[in-house]
Amino acid sequence: MTVDRRTLLKGMAAAGALTALGSAVEPSPEARDRRVPPPDAMGMLYDATKCIGCKTCMVACQDANDLPRDTRNSAGLYDAPDDLNSRCKNIIKLFKDAGRMSYMKSQCMHCVDPACVNACMMGSLKKREHGIVTWDGARCVGCRYCGIACPYGVPTYEFEKAWPKVVKCEMCSHRIAKGQQPACCEVCPRQAVIYGKYRDLLADAKMRIANNPGLYEPKVFGETDGGGTQVLYLSKAGVSFQDLGLPDLGETPVPEMQQVIQHSLYQGFIAPVALFAVFGAVIWRNRKSAGEEVKS
């Protein structure tokens, strides 16, 4: 009897391990559907060939989102954030290298399949209307797993506060609700960043490359990168997107590997319930055969 039970258990353990391994080694596409942007998806298109680095968008962003000026790097004199942070949801950076130069606008990419949304325990970060990823303070525990997950380093945190918020670009969803556009897009004097329907922007971006192949890198960043983003980028010919600080993610959505493994282990919560039943039965049987009173 003991031998049977041991064999059974070993077999089960092996089967469980194999399932886990199988799913880990070969993430099957059926295990998780690839996401597409929602039908009402809105987005932004940043064209680095047009940007003159005036930073008007940064000021407009702070005003529209009630953010204080970040004067920590300038002895209190003027706004000078060195990266996205809890006072800066949008930053213009300069790439310069041996005769090549380009400006770069950093803000939330509003991913089609966002890693931060997958990470978030209580759905504080979620793709809400128009596929815009927004933060709901009522649901946020402040665990910062979103910061671990985001491949673009976007979610920032008010580390200096005792009751911190997560701060990131929410595509001015409060302005969009009033029929306005995101502040950065509204003020850009060169229309280097524009707001619009995701599908139109993607077509526009491709058209620009087709009309002016010598001017652009032959790729729209965000069409497929990391499963796609609703904020799209065009870069100057000769300046790669990695030069601009964007990661080379391939086409696989960032959460895919984790989600395929986790969902195959927890499919319908069958495995945990079955394991519980088996453990319970085995313990009960062992107790009975030992003829002991239940005690620990």
Added chain:
Amino acid sequence: MSAHDKPEPIGGPLWTPAFKILTAISGVGALLMIWRFAAGLGATTGLSDGYPWGIWIAFDVVTGTALGCGGYAMAFLVYIFNKGEYHPLVRPAVLTSALGYTMAAVAIHFDVGRTPFIYKIPIFPGWWNLNSVLLEVALCVMIYVGVLWLELSPAFFEQWQKKGAHPALKKIADAFSPIVNKLMIPILAVGVLLPSMHQTSLGALMLLGGQKVHGLWQTPFAPLLFLITCIAMGYGVVVMESQLAMTVFHRRRETQLLARMAAVPAWLTLCYLVIRLVDIILRGRLGLAFAFNVQALMFWVEMALFIGGTAMLFSPKSRGTAQGQFQAAMLLVLAGSLYRLDAYLVAYNPGRNWTYFPAVPELLITVGVVAAELMAYLYIVKRYPILGGAAEAAHN
């Protein structure tokens, strides 16, 4: 089993010099914790937007719960594989687990920024994001802390039912003891199920870090590797705790029993080493191990600790002696702990010149929590029936 194998309180004075030192250390931690809640995480930790997680997650929670897997490992052996001879090791193991997991739960309270909202997690199931691996960890750990104290509760009830106990405590024990006894089988089954779930998930958490996690640690096998090593660490902690308790409190040594048990962690860590290395080789990442950087160095330190501990466990000579057992167990515990610290901190690189090193208050709070855990251990083993093998001349 003879009568002296029954667990008994160690007795003796509580307010010893060691206990006073621990009180001071945990007192410092408590004061710093007040400061942390008043001033926020930025003022008291080395955390940043680049490194949103530091030692409070990597050590207190991820490593702390793995160190608390002794109860899980012993429950597997005793209740599932029916090895009743190891029963004397269960109670001390469950105590260290309950304390380890409680420490992790406390750490979460000061690590998250919006602490009271933790309690929204069990209250608002409608908000649950079922794709969140961290949610699974949070729920599992919350339940498991309760399960561990329930598993341990018969030890308290026993003491409270003895002559001389406070009548109120006796009443509590009389009321709840039969209920817990009736429910013990499902409690034990949940107690084996939950760590299998969340220790796997702790390995899955950093998968979401994607390219930010170094190639020697970022692998789809991480959930399995975390599960295997947490069980091995569980046995390691049981052996260390058992040997230390025997030395400090002059209990009868269980060297032969521990030597027989050594085969389990030995085979587990061997499996771990094979999976880890084959995976690295098949993924073409072995070259990373020969780079000149801190990640490669830490990888080899990890490997040396794992291989050293495993080799000692397989050698009949070293696993037959108390000293050999202790050293092997310590190597495995260190190896598993370093694997976790590496996977969460050393392997994590957010780019853009971000760096992380724990701040002094951050470290002292962790040290304070560990000190409080030791105090709780000393108090409970001295006042409640946890350890068996009552004081007598050491055998073996």
